[in-house]
Amino acid sequence: MKKIKNTLLSGLVVLSTSMAGNVMADNWTGYTYSSVSTTAAVQGMKRIADRVEKETDDDLSITLHLGKTLQISSSDITQATGDGIVDFAADLFFSGNVPIARILNLPLLINNDEEWNKAYAVMEPYLKKGFADQGVTYLGSYRYPQQVIFTTFKMDSLDDLKDHKVRVTSPEQGEFVEAFGGSPITLSGSEVPTALERGVIDGVLTASAGGAKNWHEFLPYNYRLPVNYANSAIIANTSAYEGLKNSTRQTLNRIVSEETAQITQDFLVDEKTQEQKQADAGMTIVDADPADIKRAQEKMAPWWREWAKQAGPEHEKALEAVLNALGK
Incomplete structure (x- = not known):
């Protein structure tokens, strides 16, 4: 009888371990607003998915879907992620859901990489909170070249x-x-x-x-x-994210941080490449007159504060912090 009990206990341990292993293996649905697979943004998302699966030893896999392949409009990606329709996404059109993020996109406010980094450091906590309020975890973002x-x-x-x-x-x-x-x-x-x-x-x-x-x-x-x-947020459903093993979350965070930096860099390289191709194809390209840039900045500067005042006290506070960081 003792031998039978030991055998039964051993079997239950094996079954429990197997079930635990299945629970820990997460299969996420990923989505990106872009429908063009060759862009730096989509290539970066593919690298994230590939690396996550490999570097977590298959604890987490992400099946990436391109824009328009799921019934999710570009402006609804944040909500779809919060609702668990997708677990992981790149969202370029998130400012309708997280309006305070628009501070980073105000015309003529941020004019170079150094200024972007200073402003982003101020705004990152606001971004995290804005997404968290909707059941979404903000993991990072990549940036397009200047518009x-x-x-x-x-x-x-x-x-x-x-x-x-x-x-x-x-x-x-x-x-x-x-x-x-x-x-x-x-x-x-x-x-x-x-x-x-x-x-x-x-x-x-x-x-x-x-x-x-x-x-x-x-x-x-x-x-x-x-x-x-313009910048695109990388986000995850908070319940799915918090359900990951701690080591898997850390790996995902690291990979997203590395790859968003690479996507931003790839876009900057491609910007120069495309500009040259467009010039070679006959496009007339004129560098802006510095006086025009200064005039545009002076024209838009009073409006930044007007915009923030209309949006509310939190926006005013965040904008002032950004302006102080930029020395404006």
Whole structure:
């Protein structure tokens, strides 16, 4: 009888260990807003998925889905992650869900890498809190190159924006366009080529390695006045994230940190490559007049505080902290 009991106990231990192993092995659904597999952003997300599976010894695997392959609109990625429809995502259009994040995208506020790093250090706690309030864990972000002006009309000064229709991706970009006499138009990326062909819009704010990579044939002019930066958040469902083993979470955090830095760098390299390709293909590229940049900064600076005041006290506090960090 004792031998039977020992055998039964041994079997239960093996079964328990096996079940525990199955519990610890997590299979996540990943999603990215981008539908183009060759972009630096998607390539980076693929590397994250591959590395996580390898470096956690299969404790965590992420199946990545490209934009439009799931029934999730770009503006709903944060909510879909919080609801557990996906476990892990890259979200470029999160500012509607975390409005305070728009401080990092205010026109002419941040003008170079050094300023970005200072502003981001201030804003990171706000980003974490904003996502946490929605059941989402903020893991980091990568940054696109500066958004500049591409047009169907000749442009070598800010004054040339007057009376032209320009596609923007945020109300803040729209404020910039209006400040110099233009009319901001909001369109999805898929609508841009047809809108340019039909004259619905006369230009776009984007990067050479961003939208211009696909739309350059419709945009013969590029005025390289740096309007603002855009960044994409890497996020996870909080319940799924907290359900990981501690060592797996640490590995995921490390990989995301390393790969977001690499994606940002890859975009900067591609920006130069695409700019040269576009010039070789006949695009007229004009570097912004420093006087124009200064004029744009002076025009937008009072509006930053107006924007924050309308948004609320927390926005005002965060903006002032950013301005102090930047010495503005």
